[in-house]
Amino acid sequence: VHGQTGLLAACIAPVVNMVELSEAEQELVADVLATKPTENTDFSNCIIVDNVPQVPKEKFEKLVGALKKVFGKMGKIVGEVHMPFDEAAKKTKGFCIIEYENPNTAAAALKKGQGYKLDPQHVFEVTLLSDFDRYVNMSEEYTPPSHTDFPEPPNLKWWLANENCVDQFVVRHADMTSIFDNGRDAPELVHERRRWTDAYALWSPRGSYLATFHTQGIVLWGGPNFDRITRLSHAGVKYIEFSPCEQYLVTLSNEVEDSEEDPRSVIVWNVVDGTKARGFMRGNNPERAAFRWSHDDRFFARLAGNSKSALEPKGAEPKPADAIYVYETPSMVLLGKKNIKIEGVKDFAWSPTDPFLAYWVPEAGDSPARVVVMEMPSRKEVGVKNLFNVADCRLHWHPQGDFLCVKVDRRKKKTTFTNFELFRMREKNTPVDVLELRDPITAFAWEPHGSRFGIVHGESPRICVSFYNLEPTSKGGKVELLRTLEKKSVTHLFWSPKGNHVVLAGLKSFNGLFEFWDVNEMTCMNTGEHFMCTDVAWDPTGRYVATSITYWLHQMENGFKVWSALGRPLYLHPLEKFYQLLWRPRPKTLLSKEDKKRIRKNIKQYSSKFDMADLMVTDQASKELIERRRRLMAEYTEYRRQREQAVATEKEVRVSLRGGVDSDDEEDLVEEEEQLEEFIRENVTIVNN
Numbered sequence: 113v114h115g116q117t118g119l120l121a122a123c124i125a126p127v128v129n130m131v132e133l134s135e136a137e138q139e140l141v142a143d144v145l146a147t148k149p150t151e152n153t154d155f156s157n158c159i160i161v162d163n164v165p166q167v168p169k170e171k172f173e174k175l176v177g178a179l180k181k182v183f184g185k186m187g188k189i190v191g192e193v194h195m196p197f198d199e200a201a202k203k204t205k206g207f208c209i210i211e212y213e214n215p216n217t218a219a220a221a222l223k224k225g226q227g228y229k230l231d232p233q234h235v236f237e238v239t240l241l242s243d244f245d246r247y248v249n250m251s252e253e254y255t256p257p258s259h260t261d262f263p264e265p266p267n268l269k270w271w272l273a274n275e276n277c278v279d280q281f282v283v284r285h286a287d288m289t290s291i292f293d294n295g296r297d298a299p300e301l302v303h304e305r306r307r308w309t310d311a312y313a314l315w316s317p318r319g320s321y322l323a324t325f326h327t328q329g330i331v332l333w334g335g336p337n338f339d340r341i342t343r344l345s346h347a348g349v350k351y352i353e354f355s356p357c358e359q360y361l362v363t364l365s366n367e368v369e370d371s372e373e374d375p376r377s378v379i380v381w382n383v384v385d386g387t388k389a390r391g392f393m394r395g396n397n398p399e400r401a402a403f404r405w406s407h408d409d410r411f412f413a414r415l416a417g418n419s420k421s422a423l424e425p426k427g428a429e430p431k432p433a434d435a436i437y438v439y440e441t442p443s444m445v446l447l448g449k450k451n452i453k454i455e456g457v458k459d460f461a462w463s464p465t466d467p468f469l470a471y472w473v474p475e476a477g478d479s480p481a482r483v484v485v486m487e488m489p490s491r492k493e494v495g496v497k498n499l500f501n502v503a504d505c506r507l508h509w510h511p512q513g514d515f516l517c518v519k520v521d522r523r524k525k526k527t528t529f530t531n532f533e534l535f536r537m538r539e540k541n542t543p544v545d546v547l548e549l550r551d552p553i554t555a556f557a558w559e560p561h562g563s564r565f566g567i568v569h570g571e572s573p574r575i576c577v578s579f580y581n582l583e584p585t586s587k588g589g590k591v592e593l594l595r596t597l598e599k600k601s602v603t604h605l606f607w608s609p610k611g612n613h614v615v616l617a618g619l620k621s622f623n624g625l626f627e628f629w630d631v632n633e634m635t636c637m638n639t640g641e642h643f644m645c646t647d648v649a650w651d652p653t654g655r656y657v658a659t660s661i662t663y664w665l666h667q668m669e670n671g672f673k674v675w676s677a678l679g680r681p682l683y684l685h686p687l688e689k690f691y692q693l694l695w696r697p698r699p700k701t702l703l704s705k706e707d708k709k710r711i712r713k714n715i716k717q718y719s720s721k722f723d724m725a726d727l728m729v730t731d732q733a734s735k736e737l738i739e740r741r742r743r744l745m746a747e748y749t750e751y752r753r754q755r756e757q758a759v760a761t762e763k764e765v766r767v768s769l770r771g772g773v774d775s776d777d778e779e780d781l782v783e784e785e786e787q788l789e790e791f792i793r794e795n796v797t798i799v800n801n
Contacts, residue, residue: 156215157190158241159222163234164195166203175204178230183210185373186224187217209241224390227443235443266335268320271696276725279651280696281658282313282322283672285687289313289324291338294656294674298683303338312692316354318699321383323352323361330363332383342386346379353402356464357409358383360441364401370394377401380412380444390444403439406462406469407513411447411488413438413469415457433457436471438488447489458505465513468494468537472505472518481505483518485535485542495535495542503528511560514538515582519556532556532567539585547580547591555604561611564594564631568602575600577616579631595634601625610654613637613677617648617659624659628679638679644669652698656682663689 161183167175176193183189195208212218218240225238271280274293280302283290289308292299309324316323321332321341330344330352348367355361361381370377370393377394378401381387394401395416403412415433435451460471467488475481481502485495499505501522508517516535521528532547551569558565563582570576579594601618602625608614612632618625624645628637642659644666649658660672671686672693703711711718759776767774 155241155245157213157218158209158211159218159225160207160209160239160241160244161225162207162237162239164204164206164208164236165230165234166201166206168203169197172197172204179208179210182228182230183221183225186221187212223387229443229445229449231449266337266339266341268334268341269699270336271319272698279653279656279698281651282315282692282694282696283687283690284309284313284692285670286689291322294651296682299674299685311350313694314352314354315694315696316358316383317356317697318358319697320358320699321354323354325349325352330361332361332386342383344379344381344386346376351402353405354383355405355409355412356407359409360389360405360412362403362412364394366394378403389442390439404460404462406467406488407464408467409441410467411438411440411462413460413462415460416451436460436469438469440489448491452486452491459507461507461509463513463516463537464509464511466537468513470495470507470509470516470518472507475500475502483507483533485516485537495537495544497533497535497544499531499533506556508556508558510537510558514563515558517556517558517565519553521553528552534582534591536582536585536589543585543589545582545589545591551576554602557605557607559607559611559614559631560609564611566605566607566614568605572601573599575602577602577605579634594631600627602627604648606648606650606657608654608677609650609652613654615648615650615657617645619645619648620665624661626659626675626679628675628677640675640679640681642673647693649693649695651695658693658695660690660693663691 161179164179165175172195176195179193179195180189183193190211190213193208193210196205197203198205210221212221222238222240225236228236228238230236278293278295281292281294281299283292283299287307289305290301291303293302294300310327311325313325314323315321316332321334322338324331324333327347329346330349332341332344333339334341344361344363346363346365346368348365349363350366351364353362359382361383362378363381364378366377368376372393375391375393378392380389380392380403382389401414403414405412413436416435416437417433434455434457435453436457437451438447439445440447454471454473456476457471457473460469462469468485469488470483470485472483473481481499483495483497483499483505484493486492487494495516497518499520501524503521503523505521506519508519510516514537516537518533518535520531520533522531529548529550530553532549534545534547536543536545549567549569552571553567553569554575555568556565563584565580565582567578567580568575569578577597577600579596581592581594583590583592597616600616601622602616603619603622604617606615606617612630614629614631616627616629624642626640626642626645626648628639629635630637642661644661645659646662646665647660649660650656651658655677657675657677658672659675661670663670669686670688670690671684672690673684674682676682701708763774763776766776
């Protein structure tokens with residue numbers, strides 16, 4: 113009997129499972145009962161996938177294979193995919209159960225699989241099987257939830273309520289990071305911390321968050337006290353990019369290990385809760401690793417080779433891009449499950465206001481270079497231009513999305529010249545105007561509002577700045593030259609965010625010379641100089657300009673200078689080891705066009721209030737200055753009175769010490785002259801007769 117324990121267990125086990133045994137019987141077969149299988153009631157390693165296509169038996173295996181391919185990337189699947197079949201309807205029931213190795217893998221698959229779009233009609237809803245049982249067996253009796261006190265989240269828009277409507281900026285110098293209000297005569301410190309960031313600081317596009325860099329990742333700060341909002345763990349991050357609506361943040365690191373099963377070099381995060389939305393491989397070409405966002409956070413895209421991983425494997429030589437990979441949110445999956453295959457595509461850019469994506473392809477053989485504007489997600493081409501003899505292209509969207517400028521550098525034999533291909537995005541069939549310049553182009557910039565643009569062209573000492581306007585088609589549709597400013601020491605031009613005003617700047621080797629122009633009147637309002645200036649930045653309202661000298665380029669005279677929009681210098685703030693100044697962005701206004709029109713109409717009514725406030729501030733400053741002078745005068749008068757009293761008290765002592773002579777009385781002074789002779793030297797010279 114003892115030699116056949118396994119056989120006995122096999123024979124008795126069914127009976128043991130079917131009948132209740134007495135205590136004496138349990139003692140008799142105790143060794144057999146020890147091998148009795150137990151029921152597993154923990155289903156935390158299983159998930160239920162709903163919204164699965166309902167298919168007949170002929171397509172059953174194909175669907176199972178597709179599900180294994182999708183969910184197998186999220187973790188190792190144990191056994192088969194269990195998908196019930198409805199014999200009456202002769203098709204599957206529209207859901208399946210998948211078992212993973214452990215609960216952690218199942219939880220990861222829950223996050224990645226939730227919202228996964230198999231096709232436009234089938235978006236997966238994923239639930240843990242353990243949660244499903246809990247929901248099914250939920251008690252019918254209502255139990256009120258316990259009351260929990262939640263901390264009040266910080267107000268991320270608090271600075272917009274400043275009664276003086278001042279703007280803020282962040283400054284990095286030495287190991288300090290400081291937040292300032294832009295005061296009238298000097299910056300006013302709001303918040304400051306030592307070693308707040310290991311690299312640089314970055315505002316989010318609407319100014320809600322301040323991002324700082326650290327060894328283990330990124331931290332987002334906000335609120336009046338700049339509390340920590342969330343922490344994003346991604347070691348060695350060197351580059352980040354917010355989405356325009358601040359819903360997502362992309363981080364890029366070169367220090368983490370990467371694989372197709374677990375890509376971690378490039379991570380897309382949900383900003384609100386700090387969770388990882390999806391990871392991507394970086395590959396071997398850093399220029400293609402970062403994503404670019406559409407204006408509404410709906411899509412994000414990047415260039416890549418047409419490979420399975422959407423990036424060249426690590427260690428391989430970078431190949432020319434042949435596709436644009438466009439992903440959609442919040443599912444984070446490839447739009448339409450396929451990339452946009454474009455052989456040799458060089459660059460692309462999203463419109464800042466519309467779902468348009470512009471890209472250009474260089475010449476190949478007999479095929480011309482092409483610039484294409486594509487509507488997303490339909491992928492319909494709304495504008496196309498063929499180009500020849502192209503050396504390079506640059507895409508410049510108008511800030512309002514009204515125009516697209518393609519700067520085309522051409523080479524024909526030994527001649528180099530530049531064409532500007534100007535797409536009119538708001539007009540039917542997207543007409544294209546052409547502007548040709550033979551001079552070398554240094555800078556191009558659109559006016560933020562309107563149809564004007566400026567170009568810096570030519571070589572020193574004959575550098576020119578030209579302003580153009582795109583006339584509406586109804587008025588001729590020409591590219592009109594407004595004015596050319598000749599022989600200027602200029603390398604850059606910076607438009608005010610509100611338009612009209614522009615700063616012409618000669619940076620770095622041009623010694624920081626500035627001209628402040630009113631383009632409506634075509635007049636120079638003022639000139640200035642900030643010697644060795646390296647950077648220029650307008651504040652979001654277009655009222656102030658900051659010029660700065662960074663320690664990265666110059667180790668002397670670091671700091672920043674703030675000017676008015678009219679070119680009047682307001683204050684200079686020197687700082688040792690100054691690295692960065694960044695204005696805090698403002699969110700888009702909530703005013704409608706009608707509201708703006710009404711405000712402009714009644715501008716005098718509003719301006720009088722602000723003029724009165726400015727006058728009160730000025731009067732207050734004058735009053736404080738007068739009071740300070742009076743206080744100093746009173747202190748001096750009191751000090752003099754005390755010293756005179758002390759002199760009068762000590763007079764008798766002084767007279768007795770001086771032999772009865774009252775030296776305080778100047779009339780008793782007697783002047784005596786004494787002549788003193790001092791032998792300095794003697795020179796003896798022998799003269800021969």
